Amino acid sequence: xxxxxxxxxxxxxxxxxxxxxxxxxxxxxxxxxxxxxxxxxxxxxxxxxxxxxxxxxxxxxxxxxxxxxxxxxxxxxxxxxxxxxxxxxxxxxxxxxxxxxxxxxxxxxxxxxxxxxxxxxxxxxxxxxxxxxxxxxxxxxxxxxxxxxxxxxxxxxxxxxxxxxxxxxxxxxxxxxxxxxxxxxxxxxxxxxxxxxxxxxxxxxxxxxxxxxxxxxxxxxxxxxxxxxxxxxxxxxxxxxxxxxxxxxxxxxxxxxxxxxxxxxx
Amino acid sequence: xxxxxxxxxxxxxxxxxxxxxxxxxxxxxxxxxxxxxxxxxxxxxxxxxxxxxxxxxxxxxxxxxxxxxxxxxxxxxxxxxxxxxxxxxxxxxxxxxxxxxxxxxxxxxxxxxxxxxxxxxxxxxxxxxxxxxxxxxxxxxxxxxxxxxxxxxxxxxxxxxxxxxxxxxxxxxxxxxxxxxxxxxxxxxxxxxxxxxxxxxxxxxxxxxxxxxxxxxxxxxxxxxxxxxxxxxxxxxxxxxxxxxxxxxxxxxxxxxxxxxxxxxx
Numbered sequence: 001x002x003x004x005x006x007x008x009x010x011x012x013x014x015x016x017x018x019x020x021x022x023x024x025x026x027x028x029x030x031x032x033x034x035x036x037x038x039x040x041x042x043x044x045x046x047x048x049x050x051x052x053x054x055x056x057x058x059x060x061x062x063x064x065x066x067x068x069x070x071x072x073x074x075x076x077x078x079x080x081x082x083x084x085x086x087x088x089x090x091x092x093x094x095x096x097x098x099x100x101x102x103x104x105x106x107x108x109x110x111x112x113x114x115x116x117x118x119x120x121x122x123x124x125x126x127x128x129x130x131x132x133x134x135x136x137x138x139x140x141x142x143x144x145x146x147x148x149x150x151x152x153x154x155x156x157x158x159x160x161x162x163x164x165x166x167x168x169x170x171x172x173x174x175x176x177x178x179x180x181x182x183x184x185x186x187x188x189x190x191x192x193x194x195x196x197x198x199x200x201x202x203x204x205x206x207x208x209x210x211x212x213x214x215x216x217x218x219x220x221x222x223x224x225x226x227x228x229x230x231x232x233x234x235x236x237x238x239x240x241x242x243x244x245x246x247x248x249x250x251x252x253x254x255x256x257x258x259x260x261x262x263x264x265x266x
Numbered sequence: 267x268x269x270x271x272x273x274x275x276x277x278x279x280x281x282x283x284x285x286x287x288x289x290x291x292x293x294x295x296x297x298x299x300x301x302x303x304x305x306x307x308x309x310x311x312x313x314x315x316x317x318x319x320x321x322x323x324x325x326x327x328x329x330x331x332x333x334x335x336x337x338x339x340x341x342x343x344x345x346x347x348x349x350x351x352x353x354x355x356x357x358x359x360x361x362x363x364x365x366x367x368x369x370x371x372x373x374x375x376x377x378x379x380x381x382x383x384x385x386x387x388x389x390x391x392x393x394x395x396x397x398x399x400x401x402x403x404x405x406x407x408x409x410x411x412x413x414x415x416x417x418x419x420x421x422x423x424x425x426x427x428x429x430x431x432x433x434x435x436x437x438x439x440x441x442x443x444x445x446x447x448x449x450x451x452x453x454x455x456x457x458x459x460x461x462x463x464x465x466x467x468x469x470x471x472x473x474x475x476x477x478x479x480x481x482x483x484x485x486x487x488x489x490x491x492x493x494x495x496x497x498x499x500x501x502x503x504x505x506x507x508x509x510x511x512x513x514x515x516x517x518x519x520x521x522x523x524x525x526x527x528x529x530x531x532x
Contacts, residue, residue, distance in 0.1 A: 003340040037311070038305065038311065038315050039304065039305050043508070044506060045303070045304065045504050045506050046419070046504050046505050046506050046507065048504075049304050049504040049506075051467045078295075110505050118507060119507075145415070145417070145419055146415055146419050146421070148415075149411070149412055149414075149415040150412070152310070153412050155409055155412070155430070158429070158433075159429055160427075160429040160430045160433075161426075163424070163425055163429065165425035167424075167426075237314040237316075238311050239312050239314075240310060240311045240312050240315075241310070241384060241385075241388070243310070249330070264418070
């Protein structure tokens with residue numbers, strides 16, 4: 001038993017979808033969330049920059065007494081998770097492995113597609129995660145960088161988004177995949193558009209799997225907090241325009257406790 | 267006479283188009299350029315964040331002995347120029363006024379459109395700049411936030427970009443503007459797409475005007491460097507993917523001297 005909060009960080013507020021899923025599996029746990037809105041997006045920057053930002057985010061959460069850290073950002077998980085796990089003694093998990101496990105249970109023809117930011121796909125993190133668990137799966141990655149700003153600007157059901165999606169996803173159709181991993185917090189919001197192109201295959205949103213995995217890990221390590229109140233505290237490095245409204249859409253409930261994290265301290 | 271370099275900063279590398287224009291007017295001047303690629307984009311963040319980033323960029327250039335500062339970023343000019351001019355004694359100019367002057371000389375029906383990032387349009391900086399120079403011009407602003415990532419991802423002549431442009435620009439057509447200010451470093455690259463929707467009106471790219479204005483100001487303040495070699499030194503807070511290739515496209519010549527600026531010092 002441990003009544004300290006769980007720490008979650010992301011490049012922005014999209015990772016609140018991960019918090020929502022954690023709360024379904026672990027409603028009593030307190031959560032401290034850090035969104036690095038001053039420096040987002042992560043997916044178009046260098047590996048070095050994302051590793052440094054992720055290290056700073058981890059230290060910020062450690063200073064607030066968390067018992068476990070969840071990286072809700074796929075770009076950050078791709079390039080920084082293993083480095084942070086070596087550098088810090090606190091348990092840290094990311095969003096890639098839970099989705100990979102789920103996809104392995106679903107694919108029949110062993111051809112799995114992965115879409116994400118350019119950084120996530122270039123990192124090769126998904127190929128590596130699959131290889132650790134199975135050596136007979138063909139992994140086909142496609143970067144879809146414009147999906148992030150299209151979602152952020154609300155172009156969800158827009159024909160322009162369909163055209164961009166067509167350009168990004170048509171090659172995956174030819175690859176005959178039967179399962180697609182949505183490797184970015186924003187992509188589940190485009191599932192309808194993606195389905196129009198790739199049709200009736202399996203789709204994996206890792207945030208759901210992560211909630212369950214985290215519950216198992218906390219139980220295993222005896223870190224559960226059965227008497228907690230389930231408080232969510234959100235820190236953002238910038239209060240960008242309409243952040244509260246957008247955050248509540250991702251979180252699925254009102255944002256009660258939110259603070260601006262000092263830009264220079266993160 | 268003053269043989270110190272001119273300092274230029276931008277949120278990324280798009281501001282190198284401004285450097286290119288400065289070099290046409292002032293080929294002998296040395297230029298130090300700072301692109302804050304680790305924290306870009308600026309146009310979707312808060313006023314407070316952009317003011318702080320701009321202050322840090324100014325200090326970085328001052329520490330390298332510049333004689334004059336040019337803000338090549340429209341978002342930064344919109345919210346931080348006047349504040350920086352009060353806080354620092356070095357002369358500082360931005361990209362908004364030179365374009366406004368040019369537009370005033372071109373408009374016949376006194377209806378001028380401005381497109382830019384959400385931050386630039388929300389700041390009201392263009393309305394203010396017009397009011398200072400003329401009180402009979404109607405200024406109609408339209409935020410076009412997706413133009414930035416579309417250009418950065420190379421969707422220049424893509425149908426998706428046309429559809430986004432149509433959605434953003436159709437209202438300006440109804441407003442019967444005869445002149446459009448391109449209020450973002452990336453937008454001149456979309457001029458063909460923009461012309462398809464708004465047709466044969468006047469288009470103003472302020473970076474060209476800024477080169478001439480800067481030459482006049484340096485002469486006026488006796489700051490010209492007639493014997494300079496015209497060296498360009500580029501500092502970037504992150505070496506993001508393909509930065510060199512993209513930077514050379516914006517600058518219009520090979521990038522010879524470039525360094526990574528320490529992330530924590532900016």
